[in-house]
Amino acid sequence: MNECILVIDDDDIMRTVAVKILKKAGYSIIQANNGKTGLSLATQLKPDLILCDIMMPELDGFDVLQSLNNNQETAIIPFIFLTAKTERLDFRKGMEMGADDYIIKPFDQQELLNAIESRLKKNAIRKDSFTKALQNLDNLANNSKDEKAELKALIASRKIRQIKKKQILYYEGDQPTGIYLILEGTVKTVKFTDDGREFMTGLYKTDNYLGVNALLLNEAFKETAVAIEDATVCLLPRDIILSLLSRYPAISQQFLKMLSNNISEKEDQLLELAYNSVRKRLAQVLLRLNKQSSDPLLLKISREELAGMAGMAMETVSRTLTNFKEEGLIDKKSGHITILELNGLEKIKN
Numbered sequence: 001m002n003e004c005i006l007v008i009d010d011d012d013i014m015r016t017v018a019v020k021i022l023k024k025a026g027y028s029i030i031q032a033n034n035g036k037t038g039l040s041l042a043t044q045l046k047p048d049l050i051l052c053d054i055m056m057p058e059l060d061g062f063d064v065l066q067s068l069n070n071n072q073e074t075a076i077i078p079f080i081f082l083t084a085k086t087e088r089l090d091f092r093k094g095m096e097m098g099a100d101d102y103i104i105k106p107f108d109q110q111e112l113l114n115a116i117e118s119r120l121k122k123n124a125i126r127k128d129s130f131t132k133a134l135q136n137l138d139n140l141a142n143n144s145k146d147e148k149a150e151l152k153a154l155i156a157s158r159k160i161r162q163i164k165k166k167q168i169l170y171y172e173g174d175q176p177t178g179i180y181l182i183l184e185g186t187v188k189t190v191k192f193t194d195d196g197r198e199f200m201t202g203l204y205k206t207d208n209y210l211g212v213n214a215l216l217l218n219e220a221f222k223e224t225a226v227a228i229e230d231a232t233v234c235l236l237p238r239d240i241i242l243s244l245l246s247r248y249p250a251i252s253q254q255f256l257k258m259l260s261n262n263i264s265e266k267e268d269q270l271l272e273l274a275y276n277s278v279r280k281r282l283a284q285v286l287l288r289l290n291k292q293s294s295d296p297l298l299l300k301i302s303r304e305e306l307a308g309m310a311g312m313a314m315e316t317v318s319r320t321l322t323n324f325k326e327e328g329l330i331d332k333k334s335g336h337i338t339i340l341e342l343n344g345l346e347k348i349k350n
Helices: 012-024 035-045 061-069 088-097 109-124 126-135 145-156 212-217 238-247 249-275 278-292 303-310 314-326 342-346
Strands: 004-008 028-032 049-053 079-083 101-104 160-163 168-170 178-184 187-192 198-204 224-227 231-237 298-300 330-333 336-339
Touching: 004 012, 004 035, 012 028, 012 109, 028 035, 035 049, 035 061, 049 061, 049 109, 061 079, 061 088, 079 109, 101 109, 178 212, 178 238, 187 303, 198 303, 212 238, 212 249, 231 238, 238 249, 278 298, 278 303, 278 314, 278 336, 278 342, 303 314, 314 330
Parallel strands: 004 028, 004 049, 049 079, 079 101
Antiparallel strands: 160 231, 168 224, 178 231, 187 198, 187 224, 298 336, 330 336
């Protein structure tokens, strides 16, 4: 084992304990007693992983992580917070900024070693997760080799984040720190009514960008993003993306096109909710999902999710799907819907 780990902590006792455990496990160690020194060492030596306290002089842990994220050469380094603070907002802030994990002090030896081993393994297979994303960038930068090269370099330098089914990626009202590229899985955006009901406003799959609206409009997220299934995402920092958009008109135009399409889709949803019958609304949802599906005519979606997208009760969804099946328009089995007659769904009258 020859991986190098940087430990940044102004608490001499805790830093010494961590260093002793890691050296005994065979890791090569660099250490710093404040954030400023730690950031300098990380930039110069580029360790394989960084353990960093939050509350420190010179620079706190959040500032260290932000600076590392703004440098493509250090953004990829796995980053784990060492902290005695357990407030929810600190956890959320750190994870939204791109931290890979938290370890609460005081920690035991096995907890520390397990967390490090897990992050190093995930980082070792990171490049495989980016392969498909890098192969599908032509749509964003199809006019210049420089544009493609820089965007690919940006994505390849970012850390990936694994999110579990039903886990929140961000909340309505959060300030965006960048946009998310979905590498694997499916994420939905939702809004909640005052009585707690959920309305699905968008569905995002592999190679889709999430959060473009908030970034380009310079406003807080207006929706909550939730993983429908286990997903892998990559956060592309706000400052770097804005720099790319200002320097490369072709990329800027593509992101503006995404924004325009998102707004247009939401306008269509509102019109459907206001004027369409339940049959027409559900048919339109199925047709919209079909366009987004990587497997044409085969949709994997729950009744709850369909109800959220169509603004209907689940019982109404079930009854309408049964009617569609009896009419030969679809088939449905075990959470999968197969569209048998696209033209039939398109011709459903209001």
